[in-house]
Amino acid sequence: MSANTAKTRSRDERFVYQDDDAIEKPFNWAQLRRLYTYMHPYRKQLMPVIIMMVIGTLTKLTVPIIMGLVIDNILNAEKGFGDFGTLALAGAGMLALYVVQWASNTYRIKYTNIIGQKVIYDLREHLFRHIQKLSFRFYDKRPAGSVLVRVTNDVNALQDLFTNGVVNLLMDCIQLVGIVVILLALNVKLGLAVMITVPIMFIVSTSLRKRIRFAWQDVRMKQSRINAHLNESIQGMKVTQAYVQEKDNMGFFTHMNTDNIKSWNKASALNQAFGPIIEVTAAIGTCILFWYGAHLIQSDAITVGLLVMFANYIGNFWEPINRLGQMYSQLLIAMASSERIFEFIDEEPTVGEAKTARQLPAIKGDVTFDNIVFEYEKDRPALKGVSIDVKAGQSIALVGHTGSGKSTIINLLCRFYDPVQGRVLIDGIDIRDVTIESLRSQVGIVLQDTFIFAGSIRDNIRYGKLDATDDEIVKAAQAVHAHEFIMSLPDGYDTQVEERGNVLSMGQRQLLSFARALLADPRILILDEATASIDTETELRIQEALKTLLSGRTSFMIAHRLSTIRHADDIIVLDHGRIVEQGNHEELLARKGVYNGLIEAQYRFL
Ligand SMILES: Nc1ncnc2c1ncn2[C@@H]1O[C@H](COP(=O)(O)OP(=O)(O)OP(=O)(O)O)[C@@H](O)[C@H]1O
Structure with missing residues (x-):
């Protein structure tokens, strides 16, 4: 090809990094079960944490009941406002519940973190031990940067899931089910009325969740490319400087960095849109509660104390839903990372050892x-x-x-x-x-x-x-x-x-x-x-x-x-x-x- 017709390669063509495949499947139970195998050895240590979590959730769910009972039976004008001694006793009971809640939460947070760190430690060790065994053919195909990213970033992405994600997920589910059961037990009609917005919120947020998932995947891909480029740049720094390519290299880096920021902003904006959806739904639920609740009080179908209980439970109802929504994104990120980690762990060394392999005795050297x-x-x-x-x-x-x-x-x-x-x-x-x-x-x-x-x-x-x-x-x-x-x-x-x-x-x-x-x-x-x-x-x-x-x-x-x-x-x-x-x-x-x-x-x- 003559010099005139030779095409100059653009900067983007020069630095080509293989992107990780986008994960189409949102959820993979087999993968979750496989992740659990890393937690399995700590199940005994996890038991007290789960017990503490249940205690914390139960105490949280009991407080509004006491509050309602106090309003209906002690602070009730018709019943003569009760005596101070009973009120003080109820107050002390509530205080005790708060203390139990605080203590169990503190224990739970401390030990979930410790167990989570141990799980991450084991996973990282397993991954590193395995990649050390992999043959040259494996490394021939991959840039060092992409291997590095899996041992660091991808394992880090699982950290949140293991440190508090799993236990919080369980806690939120228990809290949510507990509240639904209590609300329906207290008053079926009012319970159903305040929860009428849940399916609407679910439909609206489903399409958003899908977009959030893709947006975070995009962020991770961009970060992976930055890491691969960084690794290559540092290793090849002498050549870059010798050929005075710093400016060109910087330009490419800036281009990737800007791309990363853009996709991060997009993902985080989508994530933030989730909050207002919950808030609006919560506000509608509260309006329904007071409008319909007042109506029921007027017709003597419920007491004021019951309305207060409802208001308290509704306040606690949206919080786990919001967290579960966020957790879903976290779980998807963890799914994508664990898939990449397992891909390496499943890689068999091409130079394997036969089951019957024996020790090579001290050799002569022929x-x-x-x-x-x-x-x-x-x-x-x-x-x-x-x-x-x-x-x-x-x-x-x-x-x-x-x-x-x-x-x-x-x-x-x-x-x-x-x-x-x-x-x-x-x-x-x-x-x-x-x-x-x-x-x-x-x-x-x-x-x-x-x-x-x-x-x-x-x-x-x-x-x-x-x-x-x-x-x-x-x-x-x-x-x-x-x-x-x-x-x-x-x-x-x-x-x-x-x-x-x-x-x-x-x-x-x-x-x-x-x-x-x-x-x-x-x-x-x-x-x-x-x-x-x-x-x-x-x-x-x-x-x-x-x-x-x-x-x-x-x-x-x-x-x-x-x-x-x-x-x-x-x-x-x-x-x-x-x-x-x-x-x-x-x-x-x-x-x-x-x-x-x-x-x-x-x-x-x-
Ligand atoms: N990892 C690899 N993947 C694919 N092809 C390879 C790889 N390593 C070497 N080759 C190819 O195998 C052939 C023999 O390579 P080898 O490295 O043995 O040559 P060599 O005589 O040691 O060369 P040199 O003196 O340049 O080091 C070459 O054609 C080379 O392109």
């Missing part, structure tokens, strides 16, 4: 790749029939053009993926027949982009063997020549490094990862060599470190540096997923084939 075929995506093979036989203690260098399949071989040896065809054997045992833990704990890996965790240098080395003593850590660092630079840091081994180790140079990070691998002391070691050019002195130091690290182990190196390749026992040259040459440095040079070409190309750049 490795066989037996006619391996592998594809990341259907019909795009990355390895097309690769066979390699490695004797324990041998060092193997994997070389080849970019995309030739070097990393894929390593990925299969660690069982990050399983081959489509063929077998990988360690000491003659198919690695699919052993537990993943027993396999990976005996295979060490040093990646090109050495990951440094936030913490001290010491802790970063200790990652290779969590129970290593300080002395072992220093010895490992000395063996790979990292000790010297560590001691030159302000706090030596206690120097704090940030996530990804930004304060350390590339070479230093690599030496640290060597120390980490040496401490782990695996029989098989995999090294993905850094391509970045480092100064000759560091290069020499790394070569020395490598010698220590590799001695006595089977090693696979994705090698770029001539100095590393030259010393390998066997060099495997890959091209488009096939082994095209194999032998030692001298043999391969003599063949004047692909390897020779690669080496010559390297020299040309020097």
Whole structure:
């Protein structure tokens, strides 16, 4: 395409994030039952909370009855206004009821919060434990941001439901049913008259509720996109700054932020419309009560005290309805979040462990790749029939053009993926027949982009063997020549490094990862060599470190540096997923084939 006809991609086309699917089904009982399984372990602790909730609701429902009785029997002119002693007793009774109500409510709120937090804690732990087990294929398909959002935002969205939602829902239902029963028991006609507005309110609010549901879903989608973009922006900050893309990036962020505010305002306006509907219905109900009530008093069908009881109950009647309406939105948000959480929890690791999987015994280090075929995506093979036989203690260098399949071989040896065809054997045992833990704990890996965790240098080395003593850590660092630079840091081994180790140079990070691998002391070691050019002195130091690290182990190196390749026992040259040459440095040079070409190309750049 010529430059003139080339279409410039708009900002929106550049940043494409997969939106979560809109949830069409408003309610899913199976999902609710599944959510309950997280509360089930706390059912014993939940019992006293429910008892307190029932006590609180009953006392609340009793107060208006006492009030009505006081008006009819004590403060009644016809009955001579009763005596002060009875009035004081009634007052004390009411006070006692209020105290019981306060105490039970306090207990309920405190313990529902505690139980709710425990449930959320368990759910988050379960989710995290599970996603740690998921295979690389799962992460290949998803941006890190979207995984992060599920463990944070989606779990948080369930917090309200578990902390007070469930108990409040129960309480409101009991209160509502209690009031309806009492009103009808007191006077059926007046009871039905004041509740006549309920169906009307229900019809009006149903259509509104649907719109509220969609509006909140929209808000969540927009927030998810912001999170995904934020995550990507922070991870790619260096590239953004290097290419001076801050303005463009900011523009896109502002666009998303504005979108989010707009949808939030819309959802919250719809939510607020729910309140006035209830208020108007409540006002109509009250008008009916006093108009029809007065009429009934005049005809001596009811007493003043009964009207007061009615007025009190009606006052308490709309409150749970309003809360239940709001709770409905909350429940829908929770449904959408739980669906996303369960989607992850239901994801099975593609690299699974057979039920019969046994422990891989302490290995010697023989490795066989037996006619391996592998594809990341259907019909795009990355390895097309690769066979390699490695004797324990041998060092193997994997070389080849970019995309030739070097990393894929390593990925299969660690069982990050399983081959489509063929077998990988360690000491003659198919690695699919052993537990993943027993396999990976005996295979060490040093990646090109050495990951440094936030913490001290010491802790970063200790990652290779969590129970290593300080002395072992220093010895490992000395063996790979990292000790010297560590001691030159302000706090030596206690120097704090940030996530990804930004304060350390590339070479230093690599030496640290060597120390980490040496401490782990695996029989098989995999090294993905850094391509970045480092100064000759560091290069020499790394070569020395490598010698220590590799001695006595089977090693696979994705090698770029001539100095590393030259010393390998066997060099495997890959091209488009096939082994095209194999032998030692001298043999391969003599063949004047692909390897020779690669080496010559390297020299040309020097
Ligand atoms: N996660 C993945 N999903 C889909 N395809 C992939 C994935 N990883 C690698 N591939 C493809 O598989 C092929 C082999 O990739 P591999 O990473 O093994 O190459 P490599 O030789 O290690 O390359 P490099 O030297 O650039 O790291 C390439 O065509 C690549 O595009």
